[in-house]
Amino acid sequence: MRANPAEYELIAPGTLREVVTLLSKEAGRCLPIAGGTDLMVLYAAGKLAPRKFVSIFGLPELQRIEVTSSEIWIGAGCTYSNIRRHKVISDELPLLARSAAWTGGIANQNRGTLGGNIANASPAGDSLPALLAYEADLILLSVRGERRIPYRNFHTGYKKSLLAPDELIRAICIRRDFKNYFTYARKVGARNAQAISKIFLAALGRLSDRKIIDVRLAAGSVAPVPLRLTRTENVLKDQSVDNSLIDLCRSSLAEEIHPIDDIRSTTNYRTVVLGNLIAEFLMKLAGERNPS
Amino acid sequence: MNFRSIVSVKQTISLTVNGVTRTVLAYPMARLLDVLREELGLTGTKEGCGEGECGSCSVLMNDLLVNSCLIPVLQANKASIITIEGIANDERLHPLQQAFQECGATQCGICTPGMVLAALHLLNKIPHPTLEETREGLSGNLCRCTGYSQIFEAVAKAAQKETAE
Numbered sequence: 001m002r003a004n005p006a007e008y009e010l011i012a013p014g015t016l017r018e019v020v021t022l023l024s025k026e027a028g029r030c031l032p033i034a035g036g037t038d039l040m041v042l043y044a045a046g047k048l049a050p051r052k053f054v055s056i057f058g059l060p061e062l063q064r065i066e067v068t069s070s071e072i073w074i075g076a077g078c079t080y081s082n083i084r085r086h087k088v089i090s091d092e093l094p095l096l097a098r099s100a101a102w103t104g105g106i107a108n109q110n111r112g113t114l115g116g117n118i119a120n121a122s123p124a125g126d127s128l129p130a131l132l133a134y135e136a137d138l139i140l141l142s143v144r145g146e147r148r149i150p151y152r153n154f155h156t157g158y159k160k161s162l163l164a165p166d167e168l169i170r171a172i173c174i175r176r177d178f179k180n181y182f183t184y185a186r187k188v189g190a191r192n193a194q195a196i197s198k199i200f201l202a203a204l205g206r207l208s209d210r211k212i213i214d215v216r217l218a219a220g221s222v223a224p225v226p227l228r229l230t231r232t233e234n235v236l237k238d239q240s241v242d243n244s245l246i247d248l249c250r251s252s253l254a255e256e257i258h259p260i261d262d263i264r265s266t267t268n269y270r271t272v273v274l275g276n277l278i279a280e281f282l283m284k285l286a287g288e289r290n291p292s
Numbered sequence: 293m294n295f296r297s298i299v300s301v302k303q304t305i306s307l308t309v310n311g312v313t314r315t316v317l318a319y320p321m322a323r324l325l326d327v328l329r330e331e332l333g334l335t336g337t338k339e340g341c342g343e344g345e346c347g348s349c350s351v352l353m354n355d356l357l358v359n360s361c362l363i364p365v366l367q368a369n370k371a372s373i374i375t376i377e378g379i380a381n382d383e384r385l386h387p388l389q390q391a392f393q394e395c396g397a398t399q400c401g402i403c404t405p406g407m408v409l410a411a412l413h414l415l416n417k418i419p420h421p422t423l424e425e426t427r428e429g430l431s432g433n434l435c436r437c438t439g440y441s442q443i444f445e446a447v448a449k450a451a452q453k454e455t456a457e
Contacts, residue, residue: 005319009300010366012320033364040362041343044323053321057367081356105432106410108344110356111363193431 003043007050016061016141020168022054024143028165032056034077035111037104038120062115062170065089070176073139076115076169080104080127083114092176095130095202098185102126105193115169118151121159121225124264126187128226129202132218134174141170148173155225181206181214184281188273190264197221198265201277205285210240212285219274221265222257231256232278241286249282250275305369309334310378320366325349327365328375336376336405340434347433350406351375357413359432376405379412388412388450397446399437407433411447420451 010033013019022030033039033053042048056062062077067088074083080100083089090097103126104112117125118138136151140163151172154161163169184203189195200220206213215236217229232252239245259270302317309332316331328334328351340348342361349360352374379386385393388408398404407430414421414429421429426447427440435443 003321005321005323006300008319008321010320010364012366012369036362036364036367037344040323040364043321044342044361053364055364055367104344105347106413106429107347107350107357107359107432108362111358193428 003046003048003050008043008048009052010055011052012055014059016056016059016168016170019054019056019059020141020143020166023168024166026052030054032119032168034113034116035079035108037108037112038116038122056168057111057113062113067176072174072176074114074172074174076118076171077113078115080109080112080114081106083127084109092179093130093134093174094183095133095185095204096127096174099127099130099187099200099202102187102192114172118154118169118172119161119163121155121161123158123223123225123227124197124200124221125226126197126200126220129200129218129220130185131172131174132226132228133202133204133216134178135216137173138169139171139173140164140167142167146170152228158224178204182285184284186277186280188277196264199259199270199273199277201274201281203278203281205281207285210286211238212236212241213238217278217281219257222259222270222274224258227257229253229256236282241282246279246282249278253278303366305365307332307368307370308372310374316365318365320364322365323361324351324353324363324365324368324373325360327368328360328373334375334377338402338405340402340406345434346403347406347410347430348403350409350433352409352413355413355416357410357432374409374412376408379408386412387453388415388446391446391450391453392443395442395446395449397438397442403433403435403437407435407443411443411450414447415451415454419454421447423448 030052034057062075064075065086066073080103084097084100117127131151137148138151140147181204186201187197188199189197197220202218204216215233220226235248235252253275259267261267300319302319305318306315318327328337338348340346344359344362351360353371388411392398410430410433418425426444
């Protein structure tokens with residue numbers, strides 16, 4: 001049954017300080033809402049219990065992208081449109097720019113935010129594997145102060161995270177260390193735009209003397225949380241790409257991921273296709289051709 | 293705390309819709325879509341899926357394409373909204389509307405207002421889009437009748453007309 005707007009409160013204080021104070025006073029009772037591309041869907045379907053929301057969309061403090069000599073800080077309130085059009089992000093973090101361009105259609109890219117995608121914690125969030133591959137950190141803010149945590153520790157289980165009830169994601173920080181990496185991203189879904197992924201791979205790699213000296217693999221929709229494939233990365237390190245390496249990689253992958261059967265796909269399809277995507281990444285890495 | 297005890301209060305919301313400032317009394321979590329249709333009588337904006345997948349409820353909010361079914365009206369307070377009713381110049385159709393008609397880009401009409409708004413948003417950013425850019429610009433708007441080809445033709449035709457005029 002459709003939600004009755006009379007049973008839901010929403011306030012829009014207009015400054016970050018007021019939002020954080022409110023979250024502290026009403027810890028656990030007040031839920032931040034940014035662009036609404038996830039929460040409004042649940043709300044409209046009558047799947048959110050009546051409660052209080054605080055609007056954080058458009059807060060200037062959350063919309064800045066700052067580039068320092070060593071890092072790129074992306075305000076958690078930046079939309080996918082902001083991210084895909086940012087010059088430094090497109091040049092140095094192509095996995096993130098491409099993921100943003102593949103999330104939803106244009107209308108949802110104008111509203112959906114990177115912080116919202118993280119807080120929503122879906123294992124199928126399209127921008128999340130890129131953040132794992134780039135080893136992003138998160139800045140979490142509350143009246144108690146700020147803390148910086150590695151994003152890879154953030155999700156602790158299906159739709160569970162380290163975010164305290166009074167905390168807000170303030171920014172996403174990524175080191176500017178990735179200019180010389182070969183990058184690969186691929187989304188497999190029912191259709192390119194507007195479809196939730198069946199499977200998503202974001203990968204980075206570097207070769208020296210034909211050997212893989214660094215590799216990062218991160219996948220969506222293969223486990224209860226977006227997953228960095230460290231076990232499979234270890235299989236690849238210091239090896240040269242050939243068919244036997246790809247076979248080893250597939251067996252490692254089968255033990256490392258735990259995809260499910262659901263309305264979008266099956267365990268078997270997801271396992272086979274992720275193996276195919278990693279094989280394609282490795283072949284292209286070995287060929288030194290950067291994919292489009 | 294019993295969440296059921298929450299009783300929201302209607303608030304005064306000010307919207308500039310198609311250039312005219314309108315004031316409505318609405319619950320802050322009311323959807324912009326419902327306020328446009330039910331409070332302001334602008335029924336050109338359609339509800340398709342109600343979950344941000346189909347684009348039928350597309351409007352421009354501060355020049356950005358959005359799905360009005362996903363916007364709590366409080367977040368639209370003081371914003372400028374353009375709906376399909378604001379596209380034509382009195383009796384004269386907008387070049388996009390004219391092109392949609394000429395190319396047979398409309399059939400049942402449910403997707404059409406959103407399609408035209410998405411096309412307008414695209415042409416505002418890219419006056420002469422390639423077919424690929426048009427496909428991407430309209431990718432969040434689903435049409436179950438036309439098969440899209442006529443819609444893409446209409447966008448190309450409108451882009452040409454704009455230049456000619």
